[in-house]
Amino acid sequence: MLWSIKTLLPVSLQGILKQGDIVIAAGGGGIPVIMKEDGDLEGVDVVVDKDLASSVLARDIKADCLMMITGVEYVFLNFKQPNERALKALTVKEAERYLKEGHFPPGSMGPKIQAAINFLNWGGEVAIIAAIDKVKEALEGITGTKITKD
Amino acid sequence: MKKRSVVVIALGGNALIMEGQRGTIAEQFENTRKSLDGIVYCLKQGYGVVITHGNGPQVGNLLLMVEASRNQVPELSLGVCVADTEGAIGYMIQQSLTNRLRKEGLDRCVVTVLTQVIVDKHDTAFSNPTKPIGPFFTREDAERFRKEKGWHIVEDSHRGYRRVVASPDPLKVVEDRAVRGLLEAGDIVIAVGGGGIPVIMKEDGDLEGVDVVVDKDLASSVLARDIKAG
Numbered sequence: 001m002l003w004s005i006k007t008l009l010p011v012s013l014q015g016i017l018k019q020g021d022i023v024i025a026a027g028g029g030g031i032p033v034i035m036k037e038d039g040d041l042e043g044v045d046v047v048v049d050k051d052l053a054s055s056v057l058a059r060d061i062k063a064d065c066l067m068m069i070t071g072v073e074y075v076f077l078n079f080k081q082p083n084e085r086a087l088k089a090l091t092v093k094e095a096e097r098y099l100k101e102g103h104f105p106p107g108s109m110g111p112k113i114q115a116a117i118n119f120l121n122w123g124g125e126v127a128i129i130a131a132i133d134k135v136k137e138a139l140e141g142i143t144g145t146k147i148t149k150d
Numbered sequence: 151m152k153k154r155s156v157v158v159i160a161l162g163g164n165a166l167i168m169e170g171q172r173g174t175i176a177e178q179f180e181n182t183r184k185s186l187d188g189i190v191y192c193l194k195q196g197y198g199v200v201i202t203h204g205n206g207p208q209v210g211n212l213l214l215m216v217e218a219s220r221n222q223v224p225e226l227s228l229g230v231c232v233a234d235t236e237g238a239i240g241y242m243i244q245q246s247l248t249n250r251l252r253k254e255g256l257d258r259c260v261v262t263v264l265t266q267v268i269v270d271k272h273d274t275a276f277s278n279p280t281k282p283i284g285p286f287f288t289r290e291d292a293e294r295f296r297k298e299k300g301w302h303i304v305e306d307s308h309r310g311y312r313r314v315v316a317s318p319d320p321l322k323v324v325e326d327r328a329v330r331g332l333l334e335a336g337d338i339v340i341a342v343g344g345g346g347i348p349v350i351m352k353e354d355g356d357l358e359g360v361d362v363v364v365d366k367d368l369a370s371s372v373l374a375r376d377i378k379a380g
Contacts, residue, residue: 012337
């Protein structure tokens, strides 16, 4: 797995956020670059996961909440199995355990859970995973999966 | 604190793909790096800098790709093509300038703002499209696109048939406040690439993309006015 180490523009983003603008950033995970020995940036033919990139950006602009919008209303254990169970709240420890147990497939829920864990370990307050049409309800705590430090 | 003077620097689309070049990404990066001296000079003089740029050759190539893949992937509207090239060219300038600034000992961020530019839907240019864009078509394809898409297509001096679009005057840059905010924070801003993404304002105030192109120098002048450059 490739990790985004840092985003390049956190200060700029904080500035325009402060004046009330809404910012679109890290699209598609951001444009991946490496830093060469001499400090120059250079593009590389890889892709960065957008949820992991979002967690790095959220850390660097000191966001309070990382919200990941997706096609399902909750994070599930045993997803699409007869014993499927929706998770309404998760701690970092639980999330790490379930991730290790293989509940969250790579390329879909896996990176979202990892992004939430990273963000909270870096000092973020709360991460929320929710459905596209339930954002309001998720922020009100009615639906969605809320992940916190403990 | 005294307000810093701001310079808007417009790079021609041909500054990034030179006469006779194929326009590979390596060539475009190389040309971008060569175009930075003036910008660095302005920064060292203490000016705030906004960079605008053309996208003629780049959007031309993108439209060729759209045409070549017509039956494989959904078509991109002209506005989306402009947005794509604003992003791609913005990236090349961002990275090249970031690298250069580090060597010059200037600790500044370079940010691209995707910019929409409002045009007047009653602009007389709409009834007289003159700006050729994209690939040459055969007579049969030209007929078909006229019928199916309502495109204006003209015969281009024996080289084939080509789509023409209107080039109305820019009235306002939608994201000018973000540009101003970034400048005030000391960032270098890249904006209105390719003249900006043309939009009209509908009766209800909503913005909507239109298949026209805006001249980048005219768009730059509108942006310069609205961020009070100079």
